[in-house]
């Protein structure tokens with residue numbers, strides 16, 4: 001049976017990306033060695049790093065003055081590296097969920113944190129609007145897509161202070177105006193690569209402004225200076241990211257990814273809204289195009305396990321909602337096909353007809 005991978009992360013990747021990475025793990029570019037057993041300083045690996053950085057810059061139209069880094073530690077380590085490197089006195093945080101809260105918690109270790117707005121009052125079902133950004137804060141931290149709650153900002157904020165964004169789960173799903181950000185980061189395992197690498201896009205002239213000493217590995221300047229090769233980088237996930245960047249380019253780039261995301265979301269959200277059994281959890285103007293969350297209506301709650309088993313039996317993988325939201329979550333990253341979305345919708349229709 002064909003499987004449709006709706007996992008929230010690690011998640012779906014294009015088949016050709018997986019195949020190219022698997023092939024390099026067996027024989028890296030005809031060298032007779034595996035990608036897993038070569039030095040990151042080998043002559044044939046440097047071009048992989050260089051090309052990945054170049055494609056990042058090309059696909060996101062990153063302006064001059066920004067560096068692209070590939071690091072370890074996941075988005076979670078960035079939660080502490082961000083304040084370590086940028087928080088001198090005070091930082092502003094927008095609280096849109098668990099990840100945003102975790103980022104904020106780390107910042108409190110380094111200085112004053114102002115929460116500019118929070119959607120905690122309604123279990124993070126919306127993105128707060130019209131909040132004030134304190135002009136005396138060092139930066140504003142946002143989470144552009146809230147993987148757990150299915151909410152997404154999906155636009156680039158205008159801010160009087162540098163914006164630092166966790167884009168773990170929506171990077172490369174739309175064109176972004178990088179010049180509006182001081183830094184963008186994320187774990188690769190949602191929409192870029194397999195698990196094991198973290199991407200960082202950082203504006204160089206914001207670095208080196210805090211007075212505290214920073215441990216070498218946690219100082220972005222180390223990695224800018226050494227081209228992400230200060231220590232051994234995760235070569236396989238970087239290679240996999242490169243294959244995916246090539247795939248994105250071959251499909252028409254971020255604009256094409258945005259159009260597909262829109263199409264996928266339309267197919268699934270319109271069924272959620274039409275189907276008598278289900279209801280979406282996020283407020284309509286905050287709905288994510290990446291993680292589509294929905295629950296059974298009050299009167300059909302007892303069908304929870306039954307629908308999950310039904311959908312799983314039809315090849316749907318990973319649609320169980322996060323425990324903080326319940327219900328279901330269909331994660332539709334770049335590699336998710338229209339056919340996959342249609343298969344899920346057919347499932348929902350068929351289940352409705354039975355009840």
Ligand SMILES: *Cc1c(COP(=O)(O)O)cnc(C)c1O
Pocket residue numbers: 009073074075076077099143145146147166167168169186187188190
């Ligand atoms: C998954 C996720 C994280 C955590 O990423 P790790 O790489 O596991 O640390 C952080 N932020 C968001 C928005 C996520 O979706």
